[in-house]
Amino acid sequence: SDKSKDRVTKFVYHNVTNLMVEQVALDPNGDGVTTDQQGTRYVYAIELNDKSYSPVRNGARLRAVIYPDSSDNTGDVDTGGGSGTDHVKLAYYTDGTLYTRKDQRTVEHTYEHDNFRRLLRDKVTTVPDDDHFDPSILRIDRQYNDQGQLTDVLSYSDTAGTGTVNHIERSYTGWGGVEKSWQEHDGEAVTSGQNESAKVYYNYTATMSGNEALYIRLSYLDFPSSNLHAHYNYDGSGLYSRVASISALSGGGVSNYAAYKYLGIGTIVEVAQGGASLAWGLDLTYGASPGYAGFDRFGRVVDQKWQDATPTVQDRYRYGYDAASNRTWRENEPADDRDEYYTYDGLHRLTDTAVGTLTVSHPNYTAIDTATDVRQVSWGLDQLGNWTDYRLDADADGNYSDTGTAEVDQDRAHNAVNEIYHATPGSAITELANQPAWVDPTHDLAGNMIGGPKPSTGTETDGEETRLFFVYDGWNRLTKVYKDADADGNFEPGDPGAAADDQIVQYQYDGLNRRVAKLVVTGYAGNNLADEWKRTDYYYDTNWRVVEERYDAEVDNTTDVATAVEFQYIWGLRYIDGPVARLRDTGGDGIMDQIMFYCNDANMNVTAMVNSSREVVERYAYDAYGKVTVLNGENDNDGAVDDYSADADNISDWDNEILFAGYRCDPETGLYHVRMRPYHPTLGRWNVRDHWGQYVDGMSLYEYVRS
Structure with missing residues (x-):
């Protein structure tokens, strides 16, 4: 009621x-x-x-x-x-x-299993005649060893299994751990010799008592290029199976990427990043023993501080909560007028965010001081979490209709399966007359968004009023993105003799659904058919995290695999998508000569990047649903944010794509790539339905935050 x-x-x-x-x-x-x-x-x-x-x-x-x-x-x-x-x-x-x-598109999968009922083959045996369907992969095979462990995953371009597109092959130790993971992005994997495919290698340490292993621990990880090792060092003289540090050399010390201190067995209370790589180190701290004031008595983060050894605060956030553990405010200590105050409805869902300076006194903040209000945002939600309205007051003056600003006063309609939809075209998303008209999303029969607004970055001129078209394969994986070049709302993907829409990017996936390649269009042949590409290849650890990126600024064919290592990533222990450091080859000579360290907040949003001279080179701010604003850094290392202005094009000057919640944001499209699904930050929802399809997170299969 x-x-x-x-x-x-x-x-x-x-x-x-x-x-x-x-x-x-x-x-x-x-x-x-x-x-x-x-x-x-x-x-x-x-x-x-x-x-x-x-x-x-x-x-x-x-x-x-x-x-x-x-x-x-x-x-x-x-x-x-x-x-x-x-x-x-x-x-x-x-x-x-x-x-x-x-499925609803008439895409039919035919499955084959072995005598143990393990999946062997997944074939797309019926395909639709639809420009939004990509038939480049039609079969995925799996193979197992005698112990039942998955050893091979192969993707094919046909159902007969004759055109190998990519291949994952794994070997295992006698104790059952993955030892080598070969990842071949063009054809079948080669596991030895000069042409060996890129692989991630895992080394383990076992302590024996007679013929019994007391413990088996990951000792180090070798990156595909073999020029980087991530060693996992354990504390308590090896008595505790918890990582004390991740380092470039065995034993840690000055070579640490990150060193951890614990409260009890598993609560991390301090992370020291950098070792000798930073002039004075970069520490994440939650206070000191015995109180550790960074946590309240319920274990919630109330004070998270990044500082160097001087100690100058580089990044700090403080938090408050209500009795239901809803976060009611966030204090951004280095920056003025960038605190946030949150309001929730009776279902504990965020409905309002005010940005400015918190009023009264810490920790008893009750609102944003009206004299310092910078921005106000509100969301109207139906019972399933759909946005029925979205309001952005960019100058916090109490209205949402100021001309020449980024203000939004928007209503949205949804259909019976929670797609943004209205029977009258152009009426699913409506705004005030003086505001840019967002493009209405359209969906295929399976609920994949096949057309929709381009997420704006806040500074560009072709934001949500620009239509993007999306193409998916038989597993509902996003494979191609186009721009509606003539703004007619019709998808024209480069048919010979036709005025084609502009292809922006193309993606490739392996049989584990990991995105292994991104190809960005740089040139066109006739009829806007892409013929030149920038290619990035991604190589993963067993936790579905990118450990190495390879890049080629110009390839002529979509099967040409990039070979030059550009980035390598060290991931931390606090969260699966929590990065510690990024190494880069800036000279193209095979030497990783640049290192950047990540700061993040309690939501694991990346908030800053710090270089080896402990300079904050770039900061990042987000709205509640992940729209990013790239901010200038500071070079005087005094801990005070003197310049909180947005970057000119709102694209990272340091090519950082790891942003909101540790997700990868593609600058070409504005979408986040989040493992199985693309996420649209300004619509605040997933582009495709939950692949589980059984309402495990509520009755809307598009909802990002559970209602």
Whole structure:
């Protein structure tokens, strides 16, 4: 009955099997009327007459998922009829393993398994005739060793398995750990010799007691180029299986990239970054023993400080919380007028952010001082977390309509599957007449955003009023991005004889869904068909983190793999996407002659980069959903931020792409690449539906922050 704090989800179960057959969001818009309810139907074999899709009768097998905007009913799963399109159909082998899966685009996957029911082959056996579909990968194979460990993952350009596109091969130690991970981006992996494929090598240390291992620990990691090693050193004379430092040389000391101090067994209370690489080191501290005032009694971060040994504060944030652990304020100590105060609704969702100087006194802040208000932002949310309105008051004067500013007064409409949509074209996102008109997103039948606004960086002229077109493959992976060159809203991807849209970038993926290459268009042949590219190849550790980037400023073919190492990354222990340092070859001579260290806040957003002379070369600020503002650094090392102005083009002068929450932001598109899905920071949502598809994080498959 109270929209601000009530949300009702209904679960319906089969009267015989007790399987859930429907999940319903009863009142998504919160108006007290359930005519807008969203029901997702799960169809099981017991409900169907046609048993041909499952050779052995098992009524509990899921045969279809029918989403809320589909007009299909249960019987249509048998007959193939019905006018609805938003459904997924599944069929099975005799042993119950999945045989086929046909999605809303009519993309059908056919699966093959071994005698242990392990997946061997995933083939795209039916493809749609659609310019937004990329058929460059049609099969992914897996191979296993006698211990059941995954040894090979191969991607093919055809279903026959004859055109190898890329290949991952792994070897293991006798203790079961990954020893070598070869990553070949063009063809099959070569595991030895002069033409050996790039690999990440893992070395382990085992302490034995007779024939038994007391412990097995990662000792060091070799990067693909073999010119960098990350050693993992353990404290307590080896008695504790916790990392004391990550270093370039065994034993740590002056070669440390990061050294850790702990409270108890596992709580990190200090990180010393830099060793001899920084003039006086760069330390993250949460206070001193015994109190460690950087944490409150519930273990929440209340004071996080980056300082050098002088000690000059380079980056510092303090935080406050309510009784439900919602963060109510953030104090940005080095910068003036950049504090933030947050307001939440009854469902503990962020609705307002005010930026300026916090008022009253620490830690009892109650608001932003109206005399110092810099910016105010508000979000209207329906019960499923969709933005029904978005307001940006760029000068905090109380209105959202100032001409010639970045102010926004926007309403949004959504359909039954929470896509931004309105039946009248151009009406899904509406603004005031004096504000730039954002492009409405469009989606394919599977819910992938195939057209939408370009996320603005805040300074460019072609922001959200510019339409981008997106192309996806059979696994719903974003593979190509185009710009609507003639602004006609129609996708024209370089057909011969046609006025084509401009391709911006192309992506390639391996069989583990890791993005292994980015190709940025630098030149065109006839009809705007790209024929020159800048290529970056990415190599990963087993935690899906990029450890090495290779770059080529000009390749003529999309299969030409970059060979020159440009960046190498050291990742820390505090968070999976928490970077410690980046090394760079600035001269193209194979020598990593530049090192940068990362500062981040309690949300693991990268907030600054510090060079080896302990200068803050660049800072970063974000809105609540990740839109970044690149800020000038400071060179006098006095800890005071004298210049908090935005960079001229709002693109990192140091080519840093690791930003919001440790995600990679692609400057070509403004989108974040977050493992399985692209994220759109100014729409505040994912570009594609959750691949799990079963509402594990709420009833909207596009929602970024769980409601």
